[in-house]
Amino acid sequence: MATLNWSAAIQHCQQSGSAYVIATIINTQGSTPRDGGSKMVITADVTYDTIGGGQLEFLLVQQARELLAQNKNCQLLKAIPLAAEAAQCCGGNVTVMLESFAACTWQIALFGAGHVCQSLVTILAGLPCQVRVIDNRPELMTTPLPANCHYEFYADPTAAIAQLPDNSWVIIFTHDHALDFALCKTLLSDQRWAYAGMIGSQTKALRFRKRLGDAGFAEAAIEKIHSPIGLPEVKGKLPMEVAVSIAAQLQALYYHNQAPQTGSSSSWRDIKTLLQEQKTTEILCE
Template sequence: MNSLNWSDAILHCQHAGQGYVIATIIDAQGSTPRDGGSKMVIDDAHCYDTLGGGQLEFLVTQQARELLAANQSCQIMRPIPLAAEAAQCCGGNVLVMLECFAKVDWQINLFGAGHVAQALVKILAELPCQVNVIDSRAEYLQHFNAANCRVIHHADPTQTIAEYVDNSWNIIFTHDHQLDYKLCSELLRYDRWAFVGLIGSRTKAQRFHQRLKADGFEEQYLTCPIGLPDVRGKRPMEVAVSIAAQLQSLYYQEQPRHKRKSTSWRTIKKLIGSNQLESY
């Protein structure tokens, strides 16, 4: 049991980008350890708050971890007769709703902590992603305090590339064109990224593509300029909006569409209205 209560645990899990399940007692009949409305939160390693402990909590946690292993957001109802299924002497019945929220698997690496990066992180802070901001200038990294953002200070940002997970999204907008090119070259050595983008004008894009081709790289894997061309404006926030819109458009195109698993409304009404909650 962790010291956080269920509401604080939700924020903790969201900020960490990890999957979690909210377990709520929807209905309680007879003698039960907790009343309707009681909640707990379960993640891969911890339980926060309580539904009363004992076998009831064990069964709920076990099913929650099965949902987390599938990593698919869903809502299901679980009726539990405490005597028959949980072997608890109180002998009542509870109906538990399990709401599973899948872990965040969208990681975005921002190389450069200038004005556009600062504006972009304000947008990304509201999206289901985890953000790394990498820069050699420690003073610039002080501007980032979003809960889903981690700052990385390194004298040579290219030396951090190996630590980022496969299918990461990478955006380059440092203060130095030579560093930009070095980062492009290093990222394109690996065929494991979902996206590699570079900020810049069409002239800069043309020069970088020519250099990359001359150096033997598949320059078509580099997106430059980045951002949607129809979203105009040169202010940092305008550029950031354009980049964020492009990232969202590409990201959601690649996401498989799963039918969300849930308990039917007819079954829910039957379960709540029943005097004896039975498994179905």
């Protein structure tokens, strides 16, 4: 068991984008190792806090890791008679809610740590994504970033592309058009990304498309790099206005391509049955 308590563990998992399960005791009858409201957090390889230890906790950790293996958001309600199912001598009954939260799969790489990037990360801080801010100017990497964002210094930012996770979303807005072009060439030579976009005018975009074609890249591949980036309906040239336009476009594309969540959960019929059984048990115990 790790040293963080359950609330700190949730924050840690959210910041790192890791999948996790919250186990909460929502009802107890008779003698139980922990009271209602007790919580623990379970990840694929670590547990935080405790709901009583012993076989009860062992069984719930197993169940939680089965949910984690599905990497889906879901909720399950589980009733456990401690003597019969968990072989614990206290002999009471507990009902536990397991809430599973999938790992963050939306990985965004921002090439360029300038004004638009600084505005954009303030918006991305509130979205379900993990963000890399990549630049070759360490003096721009002193402003604190939101919890789901971090800096990565590269003397040659094009070298960062090979280190990106598969299906990353890549945004280019560096201070140097030559670097922008080099990044586009490297992206087209390593097409593991899910989305690529570059800031700039229509004139810049057309010039880059011609130069990339002259460099031997197919037109169909070049068209995969979206430029200019951002929703044209969102007007304005201030850094935050540009950032709003980019963020709105990214969010629209991300959710358009997301498959609906189909994680399992306890049906209302199961929950109702559990609640009725608990009520009967409480009456019998009075």
